[in-house]
Structures are given as structure tokens and as C-alpha cells.
Amino acid sequence: MEALASNPQFLVWLSAICSLSLLAYIARITYGYLRDQRRKPNIIDSINSMLPQTQCGQCGHPGCLPYAEAIARGTPFNQCPPGGQTTIRRLAALLAAQPRRLNPAHGEELALRVAVIREAECIGCTKCIQACPVDAILGGPKLMHTIISSECTGCDLCVDPCPVDCIDMLPTEPAHQLQLIGLSTKGQSLPTRVAP
Amino acid sequence: MLWRRALKGIRPIDATTSALRSRIVPCPAPDKLVLDLKNLHESGELIVKKGDPVLMYQNLTIPFSDAAPIHSPTSGLIDNICTSGAGPSQIITTITIASDGAEESIELCSIDDWRQLMPDELLQRITDAGIRDPNNHLETLTGLLSELKVQGVQHLVINAVETDPYVSANTALLREHADEVVTGASILQQACAAQTCSIAITNRNSAAMLALKKATAGSAIRIARIPAIYPAHEPVVLTRAITGTRLRSAEDALQTGVAILDAGTAFATKEAVINGIPQVTRITTLTGSPLRTPKNFKVCLGTPVEFLLQVCGLDSSTEHTSFTGGAMRAHAVDASNTFVTWDTNCIVCKFEPDINPQGSAAPCIGCNRCSDVCPVDLFPQQLYRVAVQNDIVALEQFDLDQCLECGACDYVCPSRISLVEKFQSARQVLQKQLTEQKLAEHWQARMRQNRFRLEKPDSKVNIVATTNQHDHSRPNTGFSRTTAQQEIAAAVARVKAKRDQSNDTKTGGDT
Numbered sequence: 001m002e003a004l005a006s007n008p009q010f011l012v013w014l015s016a017i018c019s020l021s022l023l024a025y026i027a028r029i030t031y032g033y034l035r036d037q038r039r040k041p042n043i044i045d046s047i048n049s050m051l052p053q054t055q056c057g058q059c060g061h062p063g064c065l066p067y068a069e070a071i072a073r074g075t076p077f078n079q080c081p082p083g084g085q086t087t088i089r090r091l092a093a094l095l096a097a098q099p100r101r102l103n104p105a106h107g108e109e110l111a112l113r114v115a116v117i118r119e120a121e122c123i124g125c126t127k128c129i130q131a132c133p134v135d136a137i138l139g140g141p142k143l144m145h146t147i148i149s150s151e152c153t154g155c156d157l158c159v160d161p162c163p164v165d166c167i168d169m170l171p172t173e174p175a176h177q178l179q180l181i182g183l184s185t186k187g188q189s190l191p192t193r194v195a196p
Numbered sequence: 197m198l199w200r201r202a203l204k205g206i207r208p209i210d211a212t213t214s215a216l217r218s219r220i221v222p223c224p225a226p227d228k229l230v231l232d233l234k235n236l237h238e239s240g241e242l243i244v245k246k247g248d249p250v251l252m253y254q255n256l257t258i259p260f261s262d263a264a265p266i267h268s269p270t271s272g273l274i275d276n277i278c279t280s281g282a283g284p285s286q287i288i289t290t291i292t293i294a295s296d297g298a299e300e301s302i303e304l305c306s307i308d309d310w311r312q313l314m315p316d317e318l319l320q321r322i323t324d325a326g327i328r329d330p331n332n333h334l335e336t337l338t339g340l341l342s343e344l345k346v347q348g349v350q351h352l353v354i355n356a357v358e359t360d361p362y363v364s365a366n367t368a369l370l371r372e373h374a375d376e377v378v379t380g381a382s383i384l385q386q387a388c389a390a391q392t393c394s395i396a397i398t399n400r401n402s403a404a405m406l407a408l409k410k411a412t413a414g415s416a417i418r419i420a421r422i423p424a425i426y427p428a429h430e431p432v433v434l435t436r437a438i439t440g441t442r443l444r445s446a447e448d449a450l451q452t453g454v455a456i457l458d459a460g461t462a463f464a465t466k467e468a469v470i471n472g473i474p475q476v477t478r479i480t481t482l483t484g485s486p487l488r489t490p491k492n493f494k495v496c497l498g499t500p501v502e503f504l505l506q507v508c509g510l511d512s513s514t515e516h517t518s519f520t521g522g523a524m525r526a527h528a529v530d531a532s533n534t535f536v537t538w539d540t541n542c543i544v545c546k547f548e549p550d551i552n553p554q555g556s557a558a559p560c561i562g563c564n565r566c567s568d569v570c571p572v573d574l575f576p577q578q579l580y581r582v583a584v585q586n587d588i589v590a591l592e593q594f595d596l597d598q599c600l601e602c603g604a605c606d607y608v609c610p611s612r613i614s615l616v617e618k619f620q621s622a623r624q625v626l627q628k629q630l631t632e633q634k635l636a637e638h639w640q641a642r643m644r645q646n647r648f649r650l651e652k653p654d655s656k657v658n659i660v661a662t663t664n665q666h667d668h669s670r671p672n673t674g675f676s677r678t679t680a681q682q683e684i685a686a687a688v689a690r691v692k693a694k695r696d697q698s699n700d701t702k703t704g705g706d707t
Contacts, residue, residue, distance in 0.1 A: 052635075053635075054639065133643055134639055134642035134643050135642060135645065135646045135649070136642070153635075153639045174628070174631045175631050181635075181638055
């Protein structure tokens, strides 16, 4: 044994094996950590996927993704009227927080609506086209505009800029909208659960 | 046989004997027929108006492409046509026909030998008759047959298994019209080019079985005996009973090469192809203790349920309720405001005290009887637990989408829990959430495209780059009516002030 221990070649081999296995161990740990990092869903994306994506800005942020980022920074999550109480409940579960009532300062929860232009009254000012966050309005300068109702999110943003008030918000059903787009919920599965 | 062990379900008491005592009775025509047509505008154009005289079997619509037309079930006058909408996707057109009792029909074109018809001609005759199959609500029969032919169906099953312990419409049909059903089955087999065809019938229908045996003697059509359990009529369960394959949904049946059509459809096909009679009647079972003479009726579509109950000798001295769909999947209906449609195969009337009081459900004791009877091998008690918790992901993991809502679990539950009701509401929640999610995904994609368009360097409306430091934020047009008005007012004030000033200087210069 002593002979072995005093053999310099043995020591070299021993240290080589030790350092190699240590390296392998560190590599394994790093790889696992990186993989977990990659697999772990981004909290902003998780929040964003729970928001209704109407891009209406009623929360005080210019769209759903900015609001998701704001929630991740600590802004209250009860400012989304289109999502309503359902979204609040789901966000509360995700953020492990107590569900709250919808903040009435940001509006009230309404059923889905679509904008419809009274085309006879449209003067073709293109203000609504610039305001639409999803490019759902068709038309040109001094030409009549119309709304592609299958793409409308019912965000209300086009109503305010209209100088002649020719845009109405009419109620609709989500299933009907989906049919218009040409998508069907049949055979689709829900996303996997996101751990809080 | 193997499938005897594989099939699961319940064996409720047979409640068909009283209705089967009499033959199928053609129902006398009522004074008024009401046809409720869903989304008529999608399938065809109405060609009659209020006040028009119509003959029996006359076309009321011109169908678009290969949709099924609507026929008048009797002769008389169009009393009223009104439309009501239950939402943008569902518009109901109600046509009321005042019958004149003459039952004068249009000239029918009957043929002698259907085997000499060309395939196109055969399909055209089926299309013109407006036949609908209860198993395939969405498609017309012709569309379905063509699709089956394209997909290369091997086995055609004519489903004569009763849909409920109370229903005896298929049994009565086979008992009296077995020959017609067999002919109809051969026509359907030729139309969809299936290799084999069999008629599925419950083991215990002895009179119907005898008639069917006599009718199929010497023909290529076979009889498939299905054990008398509920819900063996479901396409998923029936396919399993016949082929031994487990399916996830009824739509998958085609992949195993099996197509299932109703016995009533086969009968209507025979009537349509050989006699040229469109489908304006159907066989409906009327049964229940308040009826003095329960029987199977051949009723015109659109007959009021109340009228049928009166014909059956309704004992109206005691409180009673009518249900469509039988006992297991009963839908309570208002008899005066409900009319026979092409999928009404049963009307059950019950005295008020006989109707099972739902009562207060006791907690689940975990007896597992529901799992023992579930025909599609689900675990209803587990599903119930997650449905109460509204755990949508778990609901999907436990295959809620496979549930047939047959009510077998309700029937055996010792705690009287209404499981199916819970599953139905859970399904709605699931559906709603899926819909919203799909919409959200679509909108998000649209928003990204909008952003991409605005951020393009050669974009003419490159507002984002100049006005917003935020990458994802939408262009802030900064428009609001109040600020605009303020700005205008301020500008007007500025101009005024300037003018005043210049006037002052002018006058000052003069003096």
C-alpha cells in the first residue's frame, strides 16, 4: 500500500481520475441547472398566457404583454376588466396570492363585443385604423372603413378616436367569433399546468 | 363470446312491454303542425310564404348544394313563418302549417328495381328525401354516405338497439317492417360500398328477432346480437361490442372501418328510394303510467306533443310531466310548446309523485360502482371529485371528453349524486375556457403582426420608434376627445390674443 502511495505515477493517475470525475460531476450539475432553467416557463409568459389578449389597455398599460410585465414587477393583478374575475382567480393561483375583486377604476366586466362601423356615416379619417391594435379595420384615407368582425377583440380603442361617432359595440359570443375565424375547439388540448 | 365480458353497463327493468302490446299506429293529422328549423339560412332557401297552399311531401325549401330539403308533412296552408334568434350562431325558423285533413300529396315517382339505378341516381333520391340520421347530427345522409365510400368503409352496422329502457320504436319497426329495413340496409350498403352489413339488435327482442331472421334469410345481411344492457346503442359501445376495438370518440369509428346508421334511417331510405316518399314521419314511442294506451306512433314531424298525449288517453286528473329522450336521459318538456322533430324517438309521461326526487345527494362513499358500470371505462367518482374542485387540467387527464353522459353512473350511485349533471357543467366550463384561449392566441398573433408592421424600418407609419421607448407597447396616438378640444380651444385663444395684440399695435401706431 505504501509502495503504491509513494509511486508518483499512481498519484498522477489518482489525481487525474479525481479531477475528471469532479469535472464530470460539475458538468452534470450545470447541465441539469441549465435544462431546468430552459424548461421553467418564464413568469411573464405564464401571466401573459392568462390575460385575455384583447389589447384594450384598460389596465393602464399599452397592451397585454406590458401589463404581464408590470404584474411580474408587482403591479396589482386585478386591473383587467375583459378577463374579469376568472382571470383574477387564475392569476392569483399562479402568483400564490389572495384573489381580489376587480378594481372598478379600470372598468367593469362585460361580455365579448365586436365593433361595427355604421358605414354610411364614416368619413374615412383613418383614425380608427391607427388605433386598432390587431389591424382589424379595413379602409383608406377618404374611403369608407369597415371592421373585419372575425378579427375584432372588442377592445373599444377605435370608438374614442372616431370624430363622427359611427362605431357601435355589439354583443357577440366567443364561440361564434371562433367559428368566424375558422378555428374550432374540437380536438384541442389545454396547456400543461404551470407551477406557481 | 369475448365481448360479453368486455361490455359494461346497466340492466334496468324492461319498460317496453306496455307500448309493444299494440301495433304501430299512424297518428291522425293534428290541426296544426309546427316545424322548428335550426339555421335554415345555411342549408337552403325558403320558397313558401305565409298563406300559401301546400301539398303533402311538397318541398318547402330549395337546398344549397347537397343539403337536405324540408318537406311539408301534410297538405294545408302555411299559417305562419317566423324567425327567432338565440344568438348569432343559432337562428330558429318556425313554420306553422294549418292542416286541411285531406292529406293530398304531390305525385310520387316510385321505381320497381332499385338495383338498376346508377350510383348518382341512388344518392340523388336519398338527398331529395331529406333523410337525417340521429347518430350524425351535423351531416346530411348523402354527404355521410359519399364520405364513407371515399374512406373505404368495410362494415355497415344498422343500429336497431333501443336507446333507452322505455323506448321500443326500433323493436316495433323491426317487428312490423323487417323486410323494408333489410331492403333499406342493402340500399345503404350499396350506396356506401361497404363490404358487409349487419343489423345490430338486442338479444331479448324475441318477436323482432324472429321477424328479422325471416327477412334476412337468404340475404347477405347478418344479425349482430347485442346483450340487453344500457347504453349498448351508443356508437362507441356498439363498435366495441361488434369489433372489440375501444374507441376514444364516435368520430373514430370510421378508422376501424365501421359505420353505424340508425334502423329508422334504413327504413326511410327504402321508402325514399323505392316509393319516392320523403322523410316526413318517424316512429315515436309514447309511454308512461298516465297514458291509458301507450303505443308506438307513426307521427308527422311537427306534431304537438300535447296532441299525441291526448290521443294516447292521457289521465290529466293528476299532475304529470312529459319527458323526451326516455328515462335515462330525460329532458322535461312543456307538452303544449314542444313538437316532434326527426330525432324525437320517445315521449315518456310520468305522474309527479313517481318522478325520482333528486333529494339531497349524500357524500360519495367511494363504493366504485360507477366505475364498474361505466361503458367507456372512466372513473366517475374521481372525475366528480375534480369537477367539484373545478380542476380543468385534471378533468382532461381523466378523459372527460370521452364521457357519453349516458347516466349509468347516476343510476347505480347509492348516494344519489347527479354525476352527469356535474360532468355536463364541467364540460361547458372546459369548452368556454378552450374557446377563450383559442381567441386569445389568435388575437395575440394579430397583435404581433401589427407590431411587426409598425416596426418595419420602411414602414410609412413608423410611430413606434419615435414615440415609444417600450418594445412591446402599442403606438400611443395620444388621441382623446377632451384633450383635442382643449388644444383647439387653446389654439383659437392664441390666435385671438395675437389678433388683439396686432390690432392694439395697429391702433397704437395710428394714434
